[in-house]
Amino acid sequence: MRNVDILIIGGGPAGLAAAISAYEAGSRNILILEREENLGGILKQCIHNGFGLHTFKEELTGPEYAQRYIDKVLEYGIPAQCDTMVIDITPDKVVTAVSRGAGLEHFKAKSIILAMGCRERPRGSLGTPGWRCSGIFTAGTAQKFTNLKGMMPGKRVVILGSGDIGLIMARRMTFMGAKVLACVELMPFSAGLKRNIVQCLDDYDIPLLLSHTVVDIAGRERLEGVTVAEVDPKTLKPIEGTEQYYECDTLLLSVGLIPENELTTMAGVKISPATNGAEVNENLETSVEGIFSCGNVLHVHDLVDYVSEESAKAGVNAHKYVQGQLPKEENTLEVVSGFGVSGAVPQHISQELDEPITIMFRPRGVFKDAQVCIDVGDVQVAAKKSRILTPGEMVTLKFSPEYLRKNTNADKITVRVEAQQS
Amino acid sequence: MIDVIIIGGGVVGCGVARELSRYNLNIALLEKTDDISNGQSKANTAIIHGGYDAKPGTLKAKFNVLGNKMYDRICAELDVPHKRNTSLVVSFGSDGHEALEKLKQQGIENGVPGLSIIGQDELRRREPNIGSTAYEALLVETGGIVCPYEMTQAYAENAAMNGVNFYREAEVTAIEKTQDGWKVISKAGTFTAKAVVNCAGLYSDVINNMVSEDKISIVPRRGEYYIVDKKYANEFHASIFQLPTKMGKGILVSPTVDGTVLLGPTAEDIDDKMDTRTTTEGLAKVLKYASLTWEHIPMRSFITTYSGLRAHCNRDDFVLGEVPDAPMFFNAVGVESPGLTSAPAIAEYLAGMIADKLSAKKNENFDPIRKGIPKFREMNDEQRARAISINPDYAKIVCRCETVTEAEIREAIRRPVGARSVDGIKRRTRAGMGRCQAGFCTPRTVEILCEELHISPLEVTKFGGNSKYIESYLFEKGDNENA
Ligand SMILES: Cc1cc2nc3c(=O)[nH]c(=O)nc-3n(C[C@H](O)[C@H](O)[C@H](O)COP(=O)(O)OP(=O)(O)OC[C@H]3O[C@@H](n4cnc5c(N)ncnc54)[C@H](O)[C@@H]3O)c2cc1C
Ligand SMILES: Cc1cc2nc3c(=O)[nH]c(=O)nc-3n(C[C@H](O)[C@H](O)[C@H](O)COP(=O)(O)OP(=O)(O)OC[C@H]3O[C@@H](n4cnc5c(N)ncnc54)[C@H](O)[C@@H]3O)c2cc1C
Numbered sequence: 044m045r046n047v048d049i050l051i052i053g054g055g056p057a058g059l060a061a062a063i064s065a066y067e068a069g070s071r072n073i074l075i076l077e078r079e080e081n082l083g084g085i086l087k088q089c090i091h092n093g094f095g096l097h098t099f100k101e102e103l104t105g106p107e108y109a110q111r112y113i114d115k116v117l118e119y120g121i122p123a124q125c126d127t128m129v130i131d132i133t134p135d136k137v138v139t140a141v142s143r144g145a146g147l148e149h150f151k152a153k154s155i156i157l158a159m160g161c162r163e164r165p166r167g168s169l170g171t172p173g174w175r176c177s178g179i180f181t182a183g184t185a186q187k188f189t190n191l192k193g194m195m196p197g198k199r200v201v202i203l204g205s206g207d208i209g210l211i212m213a214r215r216m217t218f219m220g221a222k223v224l225a226c227v228e229l230m231p232f233s234a235g236l237k238r239n240i241v242q243c244l245d246d247y248d249i250p251l252l253l254s255h256t257v258v259d260i261a262g263r264e265r266l267e268g269v270t271v272a273e274v275d276p277k278t279l280k281p282i283e284g285t286e287q288y289y290e291c292d293t294l295l296l297s298v299g300l301i302p303e304n305e306l307t308t309m310a311g312v313k314i315s316p317a318t319n320g321a322e323v324n325e326n327l328e329t330s331v332e333g334i335f336s337c338g339n340v341l342h343v344h345d346l347v348d349y350v351s352e353e354s355a356k357a358g359v360n361a362h363k364y365v366q367g368q369l370p371k372e373e374n375t376l377e378v379v380s381g382f383g384v385s386g387a388v389p390q391h392i393s394q395e396l397d398e399p400i401t402i403m404f405r406p407r408g409v410f411k412d413a414q415v416c417i418d419v420g421d422v423q424v425a426a427k428k429s430r431i432l433t434p435g436e437m438v439t440l441k442f443s444p445e446y447l448r449k450n451t452n453a454d455k456i457t458v459r460v461e462a463q464q465s
Numbered sequence: 466m467i468d469v470i471i472i473g474g475g476v477v478g479c480g481v482a483r484e485l486s487r488y489n490l491n492i493a494l495l496e497k498t499d500d501i502s503n504g505q506s507k508a509n510t511a512i513i514h515g516g517y518d519a520k521p522g523t524l525k526a527k528f529n530v531l532g533n534k535m536y537d538r539i540c541a542e543l544d545v546p547h548k549r550n551t552s553l554v555v556s557f558g559s560d561g562h563e564a565l566e567k568l569k570q571q572g573i574e575n576g577v578p579g580l581s582i583i584g585q586d587e588l589r590r591r592e593p594n595i596g597s598t599a600y601e602a603l604l605v606e607t608g609g610i611v612c613p614y615e616m617t618q619a620y621a622e623n624a625a626m627n628g629v630n631f632y633r634e635a636e637v638t639a640i641e642k643t644q645d646g647w648k649v650i651s652k653a654g655t656f657t658a659k660a661v662v663n664c665a666g667l668y669s670d671v672i673n674n675m676v677s678e679d680k681i682s683i684v685p686r687r688g689e690y691y692i693v694d695k696k697y698a699n700e701f702h703a704s705i706f707q708l709p710t711k712m713g714k715g716i717l718v719s720p721t722v723d724g725t726v727l728l729g730p731t732a733e734d735i736d737d738k739m740d741t742r743t744t745t746e747g748l749a750k751v752l753k754y755a756s757l758t759w760e761h762i763p764m765r766s767f768i769t770t771y772s773g774l775r776a777h778c779n780r781d782d783f784v785l786g787e788v789p790d791a792p793m794f795f796n797a798v799g800v801e802s803p804g805l806t807s808a809p810a811i812a813e814y815l816a817g818m819i820a821d822k823l824s825a826k827k828n829e830n831f832d833p834i835r836k837g838i839p840k841f842r843e844m845n846d847e848q849r850a851r852a853i854s855i856n857p858d859y860a861k862i863v864c865r866c867e868t869v870t871e872a873e874i875r876e877a878i879r880r881p882v883g884a885r886s887v888d889g890i891k892r893r894t895r896a897g898m899g900r901c902q903a904g905f906c907t908p909r910t911v912e913i914l915c916e917e918l919h920i921s922p923l924e925v926t927k928f929g930g931n932s933k934y935i936e937s938y939l940f941e942k943g944d945n946e947n948a
Contacts, residue, residue: 078862128862139846143857147850162865165902167769170691172743175771177927177934181904188908193939194922219939263739264932292936301900303865 044149048072048365049358050138052129052306053158055084056347057338057354059112061156064358066119070365073121074150076140078128082116083109084160085183085339086347088190091211093238097348108347134311134331154361157307157321157329157336158354161343163208164299171203173260176267182208182297186215195219197293201269202226203257205233205240207345207435209297214243216295223249224289229256231276232409234299235435236345256281257294266292300343310334317386318342324372324391325400327357328364335361342388342403345437349403370395376419376447376456383407383432383460384415392456396444402458403439406432413462419446420453432460467491469819470649470658472637472672474501476613476805477797478664479620480812486627487816488825493658494621494629495651497636497668499929500889501882502617504666505804507892508741508773510688510730511721512704513609514803515552517572517580524783526575528807528814533577533607535809543619544837545612546722552608555588556708557598557757564708565603572605579606594700596760608704612722613805614892615837618882620812623835625881627828633885634929637665640675646793647676660793660819667738667776669798673784676791681784681798685738685774688730689747691755694766694900698724705758716754723895725768728755734777743770768900775801785811786818795819838876838894842868863913864906866899874910878917885918887911888928907934 049065051058054077062075081087086094089105096102099111116123127142138150163181180188180196186208188194198221202209205228213223226244231254233240244251252271258281259270273285302320304312313322313330321329321336328335337357338350363369374394380387387404402417410432417425417440425442432438440458447453469485471478474496482494496503513536519525540547556565565582572580583604588595625631635653642648646659663672670683698720707715719727731747748770756762778784778799788794795815800807819825841859844852852859858872877884877893884890887897887910896910897903903910911925911934926932 078865126861128860128865130862130868141849141853141860141862143853143860146853146860147846162901163904165768165900165904167692167902168765168767170743170748170767170770172745172748172770174742177932180907184904184907188935189939192908192922194935195937195939196934197936258745264926264928264930
């Protein structure tokens with residue numbers, strides 16, 4: 044059994060940033076385990092630009108952004124073992140991993156950082172009726188085929204769901220000579236970033252059909268076409284008579300991401316039903332002492348810059364924990380998602396903080412001229428105006444810890460939206 | 466000349482092949498599609514039925530009860546996952562007692578052991594999560610669950626080990642009587658044989674009608690399903706049927722041997738024997754009825770939906786045995802539910818009859834034992850370490866949802882009657898059957914298929930035919946390989 048101070052699972056942007064910050068805080072016995080052959084996580088296949096605007100004030104491609112972190116990891120000499128998959132974690136932090144080179148290994152960690160990223164929701168989870176033919180891919184799988192394998196999955200494409208990966212793939216498939224017929228979204232608003240809608244759909248005249256869905260899939264062997272219908276925005280049920288058939292050989296799904304938390308569950312960590320990620324406190328520590336979680340495995344982010352920022356915090360706190368400098372959380376308040384809010388992170392905040400606190404969440408719909416508010420107990424302590432809020436863009440809001448000390452008898456912190464829902 | 470040709474590679478055809486391989490016979494199995502277990506035997510409810518349901522005196526009743534009894538032995542010999550988890554037929558409401566009693570009597574008449582009616586308390590003790598209106602139930606102690614495609618594969622592999630030749634993409638298009646047997650014309654060539662066994666499932670009527678004046682007709686009867694994530698593996702223990710009422714036959718909720726939960730099936734007669742589509746109405750019906758048994762179905766935890774077609778015969782029973790006006794031509798026609806349960810008994814019965822007619826001798830080298838592909842997910846640490854030291858491909862996890870390694874995938878392709886497509890790998894290893902439904906592993910599975918079968922990615926299919934994944938290379942092939 045190898046002893047490690049900080050064991051990081053996943054070598055994507057989250058794991059890399061956590062490793063670097065832990066090193067910079069002073070830790071020297073760090074190990075990154077990554078199941079793929081190379082570091083970089085999902086960014087390896089994101090060859091479009093638009094990464095790093097916040098962090099580096101430059102527009103980088105995914106691989107370029109990842110490389111900056113990989114270079115730092117190499118410079119610091121932080122060991123990263125690739126081609127190694129973690130298959131088990133126990134609550135007392137014994138980690139089991141397998142690799143071709145080393146076989147089955149056990150590690151005893153003082154602290155663990157979970158940075159396993161997320162996976163895409165498949166067609167099966169939607170229950171879309173029709174044939175179960177080939178030609179239906181999640182957008183990320185198609186992205187892997189085109190960007191990493193140099194293979195084209197098809198030529199006439201419909202995209203179901205308007206998540207960012209779907210939008211990016213609409214443009215990629217167009218570049219590669221495919222005809223993208225439409226991007227179909229069930230909700231009356233897109234799940235993706237505004238800039239991706241403009242740059243990936245509008246610029247190529249690809250229609251975005253809001254309040255529409257795929258109601259039938261045709262093709263006994265390879266996909267031959269899909270039937271798209273309008274849905275009632277209230278009930279989300281298809282409206283009869285609005286069906287339209289699109290002849291296509293490829294259907295890409297961009298219908299949501301699910302944090303990859305099998306290992307988290309094995310470690311006995313409490314999972315939040317709202318985010319499908321671990322419940323954490325403001326230190327990004329989970330319900331199991333010394334186990335931290337960050338990046339897309341904690342909650343799905345839309346910008347990698349925020350992943351890096353959040354994960355750096357997890358790295359520093361893991362270092363502090365190993366040094367015995369992370370205060371034990373005793374008096375914590377629960378963070379409650381109020382009106383218009385879904386999946387606020389962190390879920391628990393200590394009353395004895397002395398740094399500003401950041402809360403992140405996704406709006407539960409589209410809100411115009413809205414205000415996001417935080418209440419400690421019944422007292423509003425922070426508010427931020429926003430011209431428009433959409434579920435596609437994560438909202439971050441900070442507040443000063445002094446309000447916690449002022450309201451010592453408060454029993455919870457509420458995040459909520461004040462607006463007319465449109 | 467071949468001794469016996471078996472038409473159809475479902476559980477019945479592969480079972481007959483295996484039982485016939487106990488004899489010194491030259492046997493060939495012809496399957497239409499690119500893989501065995503592609504018909505009813507892949508998409509069904511996977512229940513080992515007790516045998517209370519079929520009308521006394523029918524072949525269904527007889528072979529169901531016989532087959533049920535054989536399962537433990539066959540599954541032990543062939544290393545097939547199965548479990549006697551019991552079945553419950555639940556009455557929702559207090560007016561079902563008489564009907565339950567009737568079912569029980571029918572079962573007793575069919576020779577089913579271990580039947581009893583249990584009340585509220587016992588029912589809820591066994592199934593604490595059952596719906597609030599569940600009132601009482603028929604307990605079927607011999608009821609069980611099995612992995613139907615592994616059962617079929619196991620039969621096929623064992624048959625191949627014992628000398629049966631399998632031909633796939635070998636659809637039989639015509640059969641002619643010859644002086645001393647039959648000429649069978651297929652897409653894989655023309656064969657002559659002394660005896661032919663028709664195990665063609667939904668098309669067993671077509672095959673029968675090629676040789677007999679006694680015409681049969683099979684109507685495809687569709688059943689649709691949802692599969693729920695393994696998270697809910699312990700929600701229910703027994704396979705829970707609903708007592709049929711005026712409202713319908715009810716929908717079953719059952720655990721599977723893989724730990725997922727099945728909801729279904731519907732029953733709808735259709736025209737097209739290939740139409741395995743799922744439909745909005747069908748799926749809605751599944752949910753509506755299943756929610757009696759499972760009141761809070763976790764809608765966000767569905768991993769997939771599917772449908773299967775039952776080969777419903779207009780004679781309303783199995784048609785088994787030699788065709789009266791076609792000597793040495795044997796039928797296994799209309800083998801719909803409980804056909805999976807009955808398959809071991811049907812296979813033994815037909816094989817015995819055919820061997821007899823051919824005066825075949827025992828095959829002294831027959832080996833009844835087949836071992837499944839060692840599954841990494843079922844090993845303990847010590848076994849895992851050993852597996853990796855022998856074959857490092859065991860350290861490479863390709864399907865992360867179901868923890869399937871590259872070693873297992875390669876073996877699934879290399880085995881006798883091995884996988885040739887992505888779905889073939891999926892059924893043999895579970896790679897791609899988990900919650901991400903192959904999103905993550907498909908690109909790698911495609912590569913492994915190419916390496917093992919020496920084909921290009923452009924030729925890899927999901928399930929044969931034109932079910933391809935890749936339309937073209939983005940670069941010239943040479944560039945691609947350098948990249
Ligand atoms: C298609 C797409 C387009 C995007 N576009 C943009 C954009 O334009 N701009 C932007 O800012 N952001 C974008 N993002 C978001 C950004 O890529 C993600 O937020 C970021 O990659 C998440 O980082 P992560 O480290 O949490 O997860 P990942 O990048 O997924 O990394 C997780 C790593 O953990 C490894 N791992 C998982 N489980 C195990 C295990 N058991 N053992 C060992 N290793 C394991 C995985 O192999 C992976 O390398 C995009 C994302 C996608 C998918
Ligand atoms: C929805 C549903 C639910 C069921 N549930 C249960 C259950 O819970 N328990 C139970 O015991 N039974 C159940 N059954 C029944 C059981 O699945 C079948 O009885 C059994 O699988 C039949 O096997 P088979 O080999 O006869 O047919 P199949 O598995 O259909 O095999 C027939 C094969 O013949 C091939 N073929 C067809 N035409 C030709 C040709 N011209 N040339 C060559 N090959 C050809 C086909 O491609 C196919 O592979 C269910 C069936 C269905 C459809």
